Amino acid sequence: MIDYAAAAAVAPYKVSELRAFVEMCMQDQSILYTKEMCFLREWVESMGSKIAPAAPKSKLEENTKEGKTGGKKLEENIKTEEPSEQSDLEIDNEGVIEPDTDAPQEMGDENVEITEEMMDQANDKNVAVINALNDGELQKAIDMFTYAIKLNPRLAILYAKRASVFIKLQKPNASIRD
Known part of the structure; x- marks a missing residue:
């Protein structure tokens, strides 16, 4: 019999592992079609x-998994594989944001000893960021969030808010890193 009250108090590291697994499944749903994950x-x-x-x-993937990777057989499979129906379709890239190539933003040191003063400064900076956002100064807001993150790198909301500003600046990779 499962003790549901005890199950509700799951260890944080297990929740973290579950979150990583769910993200992996979101990227590649074929994981859910393995024998181990059918349940x-x-x-x-x-x-x-x-x-x-x-x-x-594809025939190529099946042969590779079965160990039939002989040089000539592999070349024959590549040549004889018919072009997919999808290759005839044109992809509409309207509204698609091109990936940014900026250097990774500063994250702060997770091992630093955070004092009350540092937390207060980070909160004060958060108020200044809101003013910068209201004025449309997105880069200034990014800089202030980065400063606040350095002061209190354990405050997850700062990363999330900075990520939302990166989205407004159309910098998806920077947002993902946050």
Whole structure:
């Protein structure tokens, strides 16, 4: 019998591992179609969610997994594989943001001893950031968030808010890093 009260108090590291696993599944849903994960897929579907069907494997992938990677056979498979129907489609990139190539932003030292004064300064900087955002000074807001993060690198909301400003600046990679 499962003690649901005890299950609700899951260790933080397990929640962190679960979050990482869910993110991995969001990037590659084929994970849910493995033998080991069929129970999870069935549970998610029983809750009313729909999971995209598993992508069909190409002949090349199947042969590689089966160990048939002989030089000539591999070349023949590549040559004889028919072009997919998707190659005829043109992708509409309207509204797609190009990835930014900026250097990674500063994150702050997680091991630093945070004092009350540092927390207060970070909170004060948060108020100044709101004023900068209201004035439309996005780069100034980024700089202030970075300063506040250096003061209190354990305050997750600062990273999230800075990420939202990076989105406004159309810098998706910087936002993802936060």
